[in-house]
Amino acid sequence: xxxxxxxxxxxxxxxxxxxxxxxxxxxxxxxxxxxxxxxxxxxxxxxxxxxxxxxxxxxxxxxxxxxxxxxxxxxxxxxxxxxxxxxxxxxxxxxxxxxxxxxxxxxxxxxxxxxxxxxxxxxxxxxxxxxxxxxxxxxxxxxxxxxxxxxxxxxxxxxxxxxxxxxxxxxxxxxxxxxxxxxxxxxxxxxxxxxxxxxxxxxxxxxxxxxxxxxxxxxxxxxxxxxxxxxxxxxxx
Amino acid sequence: xxxxxxxxxxxxxxxxxxxxxxxxxxxxxxxxxxxxxxxxxxxxxxxxxxxxxxxxxxxxxxxxxxxxxxxxxxxxxxxxxxxxxxxxxxxxxxxxxxxxxxxxxxxxxxxxxxxxxxxxxxxxxxxxxxxxxxxxxxxxxxxxxxxxxxxxxxxxxxxxxxxxxxxxxxxxxxxxxxxxxxxxxxxxxxxxxxxxxxxxxxxxxxxxxxxxxxxxxxxxxxxxxxxxxxxxxxxxxxxxxxxxxxxxxxxxxxxxxxxxxxxxxxxxxxxxxxxxxxxxxxxxxxxxxxxxxxxxxxxxxxxxxxxxxxxxxxxxxxxxxxxxxxxxxxxxxxxxxxxxxxxxxxxxxxxxxxxxxxxxxxxxxxxxxxxxxxxxxxxxxxxxxxxxxxxxxxxxxxxxxxxxxxxxxxxxxxxxxxxxxxxxxxxxxxxxxxxxxxxxxxxxxxxxxxxxxxxxxxxxxxxxxxxxxxxxxxxxxxxxxxxxxxxxxxxxxxxxxxxxxxxxxxxxxxxxxxxxxxxxxxxxxxxxxxxxxxxxxxxxxxxxxxxxxxxxxxxxxxxxxxxxxxxxxxxxxxxxxxxxxxxxxxxxxxxxxxxxxxxxxxxxxxxxxxxx
Numbered sequence: 001x002x003x004x005x006x007x008x009x010x011x012x013x014x015x016x017x018x019x020x021x022x023x024x025x026x027x028x029x030x031x032x033x034x035x036x037x038x039x040x041x042x043x044x045x046x047x048x049x050x051x052x053x054x055x056x057x058x059x060x061x062x063x064x065x066x067x068x069x070x071x072x073x074x075x076x077x078x079x080x081x082x083x084x085x086x087x088x089x090x091x092x093x094x095x096x097x098x099x100x101x102x103x104x105x106x107x108x109x110x111x112x113x114x115x116x117x118x119x120x121x122x123x124x125x126x127x128x129x130x131x132x133x134x135x136x137x138x139x140x141x142x143x144x145x146x147x148x149x150x151x152x153x154x155x156x157x158x159x160x161x162x163x164x165x166x167x168x169x170x171x172x173x174x175x176x177x178x179x180x181x182x183x184x185x186x187x188x189x190x191x192x193x194x195x196x197x198x199x200x201x202x203x204x205x206x207x208x209x210x211x212x213x214x215x216x217x218x219x220x221x222x223x224x225x226x227x228x229x230x231x232x233x234x235x236x237x
Numbered sequence: 238x239x240x241x242x243x244x245x246x247x248x249x250x251x252x253x254x255x256x257x258x259x260x261x262x263x264x265x266x267x268x269x270x271x272x273x274x275x276x277x278x279x280x281x282x283x284x285x286x287x288x289x290x291x292x293x294x295x296x297x298x299x300x301x302x303x304x305x306x307x308x309x310x311x312x313x314x315x316x317x318x319x320x321x322x323x324x325x326x327x328x329x330x331x332x333x334x335x336x337x338x339x340x341x342x343x344x345x346x347x348x349x350x351x352x353x354x355x356x357x358x359x360x361x362x363x364x365x366x367x368x369x370x371x372x373x374x375x376x377x378x379x380x381x382x383x384x385x386x387x388x389x390x391x392x393x394x395x396x397x398x399x400x401x402x403x404x405x406x407x408x409x410x411x412x413x414x415x416x417x418x419x420x421x422x423x424x425x426x427x428x429x430x431x432x433x434x435x436x437x438x439x440x441x442x443x444x445x446x447x448x449x450x451x452x453x454x455x456x457x458x459x460x461x462x463x464x465x466x467x468x469x470x471x472x473x474x475x476x477x478x479x480x481x482x483x484x485x486x487x488x489x490x491x492x493x494x495x496x497x498x499x500x501x502x503x504x505x506x507x508x509x510x511x512x513x514x515x516x517x518x519x520x521x522x523x524x525x526x527x528x529x530x531x532x533x534x535x536x537x538x539x540x541x542x543x544x545x546x547x548x549x550x551x552x553x554x555x556x557x558x559x560x561x562x563x564x565x566x567x568x569x570x571x572x573x574x575x576x577x578x579x580x581x582x583x584x585x586x587x588x589x590x591x592x593x594x595x596x597x598x599x600x601x602x603x604x605x606x607x608x609x610x611x612x613x614x615x616x617x618x619x620x621x622x623x624x625x626x627x628x629x630x631x632x633x634x635x636x637x638x639x640x641x642x643x644x645x646x647x648x649x650x651x652x653x654x655x656x657x658x659x660x661x662x663x664x665x666x667x668x669x670x671x672x673x674x675x676x677x678x679x680x681x682x683x684x685x686x687x688x689x690x691x692x693x694x695x696x697x698x699x700x701x702x703x704x705x706x707x708x709x710x711x712x713x714x715x716x717x718x719x720x721x722x723x724x725x726x727x728x729x730x731x732x733x734x735x736x737x738x739x740x741x742x743x744x745x746x747x748x749x750x751x752x753x754x755x756x757x758x759x760x761x762x763x764x765x766x767x768x769x770x771x772x773x774x775x776x777x778x779x780x781x782x783x784x785x786x787x788x789x790x791x792x793x794x795x796x797x798x799x800x801x802x803x804x805x806x807x808x809x810x811x812x813x814x815x816x817x818x819x820x821x822x823x824x825x826x827x828x829x830x831x832x833x834x835x836x837x838x839x840x841x842x843x844x845x846x847x848x849x
Contacts, residue, residue: 024465024467026270026462026463026468027271027273027274027275027458027459027462028274028275028457028459030457035454035459036379038457039378039454042453042454043446045485046484046485046487047488049484049485050488050491052488053491053535054492057492057528061524064528065525152505152506152520159522160507160524162505163499163503163506164507167496167505203381205281205381206381
């Protein structure tokens with residue numbers, strides 16, 4: 001199983017019926033797609049359903065609570081030079097996370113080019129971006145907790161505000177944190193040359209390959225994309 | 238058969254997918270199959286007892302592990318049902334049984350049977366064992382993740398069973414775990430019980446996701462040469478579609494379990510409205526219990542098909558093999574499985590007709606529910622048409638298949654009753670519902686499991702199960718199951734409510750007393766009869782008739798491994814090459830009445846095989 005399997009003797013057929021025939025053909029449905037990549041896509045589909053359930057529950061909960069929902073642009077405002085700026089911290093957080101998606105994409109590119117150093121440093125940069133994001137989230141959480149926001153109550157309005165906020169951003173933050181841990185492990189493996197030599201993994205005993213970085217990249221981009229939705233539904237609504 | 242239907246629908250034996258049509262003017266090689274796209278799978282071979290049998294990465298061992306643990310959990314569910322029936326048939330006979338115990342047993346019985354027994358058995362057990370073998374893969378694509386999947390399931394079962402031993406006992410809120418009552422004081426097990434239940438479900442979902450990714454990618458990306466999608470056995474199609482459903486439905490369960498845990502542990506109010514208790518306002522407020530019902534049933538209804546679709550697939554293969562005929566309407570069967578799977582995501586609120594909804598909402602869900610009857614009925618007709626004028630072997634496996642068709646039709650028809658809002662509302666929460674879902678998703682899939690055990694035991698163990706014991710097992714189970722559930726429909730019609738600990742002296746219920754005694758007695762006998770199977774397995778493991786290769790003369794790949802039972806890696810040095818679908822039975826002109834999937838076209842040129 002290598003990162004670019006040969007598809008010897010297979011000619012893609014034209015038209016819709018050809019597409020159906022290609023899909024239903026023997027051996028693989030997605031020609032040339034690495035097992036791990038296909039797995040990550042399907043996992044992300046499942047994870048999308050998890051986050052959708054969270055966000056739909058949030059909409060339903062927000063719509064049906066009898067108490068007024070807190071005003072997000074006031075609750076999430078940050079004082080900069082004595083002026084309350086709405087969504088300042090969130091804007092920075094979002095910017096950092098989106099930027100880390102960019103460095104991740106570059107890491108994948110340099111990985112496939114076998115540029116071990118660049119690839120490793122870009123993974124480190126991505127991990128640091130993620131770490132910064134989680135750090136700012138910790139700051140935001142502690143600020144809100146200081147202001148009296150709890151999962152079960154808050155001084156600004158409906159109790160469900162805190163419940164959904166901590167649950168959903170916490171669940172997303174857990175995703176980011178897991179991603180950061182893996183990024184550091186993969187950075188180590190890149191610098192140590194495990195992907196160049198195909199060194200076998202400690203747990204899985206499978207040979208290392210640069211495609212793993214792309215698979216982790218898929219996860220990372222997904223986590224960023226989910227953040228955009230959380231941002232839109234939580235902070236802008 | 239063939240003289241009735243052969244209207245140029247057969248061609249000379251050729252492999253449609255694989256013919257390289259006249260490129261050079263040389264006569265095309267009819268046995269040509271495209272070379273392998275992927276290099277051979279890299280596998281970790283265990284050497285020690287621990288890596289070979291405990292923390293094993295071989296899908297076959299993992300499948301057996303799943304099977305054994307799910308069966309163990311299922312026996313606990315069976316014992317709980319005995320205790321419930323003891324109370325219902327003979328109130329007060331079990332001295333220790335209080336109403337709290339009864340509710341706890343109802344809850345644990347339901348959850349164990351649906352999630353930890355049937356789901357784990359079909360997908361974890363049969364899925365792991367059969368997918369790589371039937372698709373011609375060496376193993377699951379991620380053997381390590383597959384192993385972790387089983388051990389997560391192990392921990393989930395451990396956490397679930399631990400709830401029997403915590404203060405307050407397991408949760409007694411019914412398997413649907415509806416809030417607010419699930420987490421309020423007064424409901425049995427509303428403390429640690431419900432928390433452990435939620436934690437166990439979250440672990441189960443996490444573990445299942447790891448397994449499910451394996452099943453899907455193995456089927457999509459790791460089939461052997463020549464194994465096109467439309468040459469896969471229906472078992473694989475059933476398990477595949479069920480796994481897709483699980484990957485998309487379990488998230489809702491995970492989210493609802495997590496939110497419920499937070500409601501309990503952190504006193505959030507996701508699902509908790511303002512509640513007055515003994516004149517005092519509880520700390521909760523502003524939440525919506527209906528949200529939980531939506532989340533739960535968005536999982537809960539696809540769950541029915543997660544159990545049913547593998548059963549559909551497996552029974553199709555068993556019927557085809559044991560009536561020596563190709564499955565009638567293979568493509569229709571595949572599409573019916575896929576369509577049922579897709580529709581199952583649009584019917585969930587038919588479980589919520591009595592929780593109060595807009596009439597148009599109920600109308601929509603009643604319509605989608607009844608539409609599911611169409612592909613389902615197509616499948617039933619196709620099973621019957623497969624049997625029609627087949628060379629039926631009346632062995633134990635076939636008996637279970639026939640038992641399945643009967644119970645499934647029975648449970649399906651009562652499902653049409655309950656899918657209609659106006660019929661459902663008066664029947665809601667009566668024994669009619671209990672009878673319906675036990676018939677359709679309890680007994681019917683169980684019949685398939687039993688048939689599958691008798692069918693595939695020779696492959697797993699290399700020895701046959703005793704036919705004589707098997708027939709006793711079948712007839713007691715079949716007649717007994719009908720004795721249990723048929724009268725329950727009547728109980729429902731006279732209005733006996735489900736989930737009642739005791740009927741006391743309700744005048745209209747007194748007529749049900751004798752019937753309840755009868756049902757309970759039948760339940761004890763049917764439950765005990767299952768130990769015939771366990772005895773049969775234990776004895777046959779050592780003393781059964783050696784099965785040899787392919788004892789049923791089946792066509793699918795799992796019977797064509799170089800060694801029986803198959804070893805790690807499944808296929809020895811060379812992967813099999815597939816030239817046809819697995820249903821070439823009784824082909825006109827063939828030497829034998831079956832043509833295995835690996836038989837090349839050049840060996841059967843004189844026969845009239847279907848183009849697949």
